[in-house]
Amino acid sequence: xxxxxxxxxxxxxxxxxxxxxxxxxxxxxxxxxxxxxxxxxxxxxxxxxxxxxxxxxxxxxxxxxxxxxxxxxxxxxxxxxxxxxxxxxxxxxxxxxxxxxxxxxxxxxxxxxxxxxxxxxxxxxxxxxxxxxxxxxxxxxxxxxxxxxxxxxxxxxxxxxxxxxxxxxxxxxxxxxxxxxxxxxxxxxxxxxxxxxxxxxxxxxxxxxxxxxxxxxxxxxxxxxxxxxxxxxxxxxxxxxxxxxxxxxxxxxxxxxxxxxxxxxxxxxxxxxxxxxxxxxxxxxxxxxxxxxxxxxxxxxxxxxxxxxxxxxxxxxxxxxxxxxxxxxxxxxxxxxxxxxxxxxxxxxxxxxxxxxxxxxxxxxxxxxxxxxxxxxxxxxxxxxxxxxxxxxxxxxxxxxxxxxxxxxxxxxxxxxxxxxxxxxxxxxxxxxxxxxxxxxxxxxxxxxxxxxxxxxxxxxxxxxxxxxxxxxxxxxxxxxxxxxxxxxxxxxxxxxxxxxxxxxxxxxxxxx
Numbered sequence: 214x215x216x217x218x219x220x221x222x223x224x225x226x227x228x229x230x231x232x233x234x235x236x237x238x239x240x241x242x243x244x245x246x247x248x249x250x251x252x253x254x255x256x257x258x259x260x261x262x263x264x265x266x267x268x269x270x271x272x273x274x275x276x277x278x279x280x281x282x283x284x285x286x287x288x289x290x291x292x293x294x295x296x297x298x299x300x301x302x303x304x305x306x307x308x309x310x311x312x313x314x315x316x317x318x319x320x321x322x323x324x325x326x327x328x329x330x331x332x333x334x335x336x337x338x339x340x341x342x343x344x345x346x347x348x349x350x351x352x353x354x355x356x357x358x359x360x361x362x363x364x365x366x367x368x369x370x371x372x373x374x375x376x377x378x379x380x381x382x383x384x385x386x387x388x389x390x391x392x393x394x395x396x397x398x399x400x401x402x403x404x405x406x407x408x409x410x411x412x413x414x415x416x417x418x419x420x421x422x423x424x425x426x427x428x429x430x431x432x433x434x435x436x437x438x439x440x441x442x443x444x445x446x447x448x449x450x451x452x453x454x455x456x457x458x459x460x461x462x463x464x465x466x467x468x469x470x471x472x473x474x475x476x477x478x479x480x481x482x483x484x485x486x487x488x489x490x491x492x493x494x495x496x497x498x499x500x501x502x503x504x505x506x507x508x509x510x511x512x513x514x515x516x517x518x519x520x521x522x523x524x525x526x527x528x529x530x531x532x533x534x535x536x537x538x539x540x541x542x543x544x545x546x547x548x549x550x551x552x553x554x555x556x557x558x559x560x561x562x563x564x565x566x567x568x569x570x571x572x573x574x575x576x577x578x579x580x581x582x583x584x585x586x587x588x589x590x591x592x593x594x595x596x597x598x599x600x601x602x603x604x605x606x607x608x609x610x611x612x613x614x615x616x617x618x619x620x621x622x623x624x625x626x627x628x629x630x631x632x633x634x635x636x637x638x639x640x641x642x643x644x645x646x647x648x649x650x651x652x653x654x655x656x657x658x659x660x661x662x663x664x665x666x667x668x669x670x671x672x673x674x675x676x677x678x679x680x681x682x683x684x685x686x687x688x689x690x691x692x693x694x695x696x697x698x699x700x701x702x703x704x705x706x707x708x709x710x711x712x713x714x715x716x717x718x719x720x721x722x723x724x725x726x
Contacts, residue, residue: 226562232502236444240371243496247505247567250372257370257377261489264567265373267513268492269380273359275412276382276487279404285355285384290337292360293328298336301465312364314377330363335430335456335484338385339466349389349472352480355397357384362488373493374448374726381488387461387468387480394481398453401485402435405451408487413495414508414623415439416630417450418721420694425664428484432457438693438721441497442629445650447693447723448494453485498626499591505568506590508622509615516541516548516611517564521557521576533580537573537603544608546615565590570618571611587611589618591625634721638703640711643722644674647690652723656716657692658708664692667710667722693721 228246230239244250244265251260261269277287293316314330317323331337338356346354359382370376384401388394402419409415417437427434431454439450461468461479469477499506509515518538520530531552538550551560557574564572574586585607587599601610633651637643646653657663672689695718706716 226559226566228502228504228566230502232443232500239502240497243500243505244372244493249492249496249505255377257366259372259376261380264513265489265492268495268507268511269489271511272408272412272487272491273382276404276408277359279407280357280382280384280401283355283400283404285357285386287358288356289358289360290334290341292331294331294334294337296327296329298340299329301336312366314363314365331360332362332364333484333486334358334360334383334385335460339460339468339482342385342387343466343468346387346468346470346480349470352389352470353386353393353397354480355384355386357382371493371726373496374490379489381486383484383486386483388482389470389472389478389480391457391481394455394457394483397483398435398455398485401483402437402451402453405437405453405485405487409437409439409450409491409494410623412508412510413491414510414619414626415450415491415494415498416623416627418694418696420696420721422452422694423659423661423664423692423720425661426692428452428454428456430459431455431484432459436694439494439498440630440633440652440723441494442633442650443497445633445647445652445724447652447721447725448490449693449725450491450494451485451487454483456482456484458482499622500568503593504566506622507568507570509570509619512547512568512570514547514549514567514569515615516546516571516573517560517569518548518550518573518575519557519560519564520550520552521574521579523577526577526580529580530575530577533603534575537575537585541608541611544612546608546611565593570615587614589614591618591621636719638706638709640670640709643690643709644671647671647722647724648675652693652721653690654696654719654721655709656702656706657695657710657718657720657722658712658714659695659717659720660708660712660714663708663710663712663714666712667691670710688724690722690724693723693725695720 228242230242232239248262249265251262253260313332315327317327361378361380363378366375366377386397406417406419409417417439419437422434422436434452434454436452437450439448458479460466461482468480470480471477518534520534522530534550538548541548570590572588579585583603585601585603601607635646635651637646637653637655668689668691675688699719702716708714708716
């Protein structure tokens with residue numbers, strides 16, 4: 214994890230930036246000093262170091278299990294898409310055109326026809342689906358690929374959250390009926406929610422995107438919405454789209470099937486995706502001013518054993534530490550025996566910085582008493598340390614502590630997110646609530662023009678506020694989702710923005726990445 218003290222390349226231990234005072238600087242120090250990412254010479258592209266990639270592997274294994282259990286099969290399609298295919302669906306291209314990276318040369322020669330690096334794979338996969346589907350017996354067709362994506366973002370890049378290249382899974386499916394497609398949209402969204410909440414300890418609000426915010430070319434988009442209470446920013450965590458027949462219709466990719474009566478129809482299609490953004494959400498939500506905090510279920514190392522050496526008893530402690538390491542490892546716990554040539558204090562700080570959930574202290578007295586002292590990363594105080602007997606129940610007790618920490622991280626995050634989610638029924642209260650690092654539930658008419666005005670007015674008012682109070686959060690707000698869980702609107706409720714139209718739903722608004 215760390216480098217030897219005195220080395221010219223030594224890792225800088227600790228975080229100087231304060232999370233609440235300078236969130237951006239704090240986050241940058243977390244992801245670099247905890248050795249999660251390395252910067253690259255192409256802006257917006259990052260190297261995922263082993264600590265980060267192992268987290269992604271654990272996310273991938275969990276989500277891949279859900280997807281396969283559902284009956285979806287994995288595949289792989291090419292990185293490049295032809296200009297002809299990409300430009301077939303105008304609304305789809307319009308949604309992505311500013312972000313598409315084009316390959317125009319091979320060596321020193323211009324290509325006869327430019328090819329794009331995939332921003333998503335609908336237009337790559339669907340011409341092939343048209344070859345694979347001819348009868349209702351070929352349906353449903355449900356495939357998924359784990360791949361990289363390039364979207365040439367021009368906004369400020371944020372490691373994991375917004376980058377020009379990222380890793381993801383994208384699923385694509387075709388069904389004979391709308392009912393089947395609708396069911397899959399929600400099934401997949403629930404897998405995403407489970408992955409966030411049960412693996413990453415990130416609370417999620419599931420819902421439907423507005424017409425303005427839905428995926429380009431989709432009938433509708435469902436979303437998992439996360440929130441970072443420390444800076445008041447929302448994050449679109451994952452999405453599942455019903456594309457309807459937009460891409461299967463004749464003027465597009467002409468995907469057809471015949472039913473038992475010989476009638477030719479176009480299938481209803483879905484697409485859905487989950488990205489490495491999930492790592493950034495968990496880091497932002499759980500970490501503190503001492504460094505990274507990781508949920509135990511995704512932590513590359515769950516337990517670090519730190520020997521406390523005294524003269525003439527080094528061998529005694531090391532032998533017991535090795536036994537402890539082998540015992541925990543055999544039980545399935547991800548553990549390391551930290552026998553690096555540093556003092557214990559340096560090791561404690563290093564493991565704290567890197568987010569190791571449990572630190573086990575083992576000194577001569579512990580060996581003599583057949584006990585270990587355990588500290589939880591989320592409970593750093595001395596009085597919170599736990600002493601366990603090194604008996605037959607040791608491994609089960611360590612696993613229990615890991616699960617208690619997992620649950621505690623989720624409950625703490627949920628409480629913080631809930632406390633900063635407030636109801637607003639009139640415009641005058643909207644921007645002030647956002648400025649207090651809150652997201653807002655408000656009665657809304659769901660009109661596109663109204664959302665345009667909300668974005669415009671919130672931006673203008675936040676800029677005025679900035680001149681008066683520089684510590685407030687600024688920026689335009691937008692709809693995040695129309696939550697599936699809806700309480701009744703007040704009788705006669707009108708849209709909060711002042712347009713006078715009847716409200717249709719409680720809608721979640723916020724400032725987002």
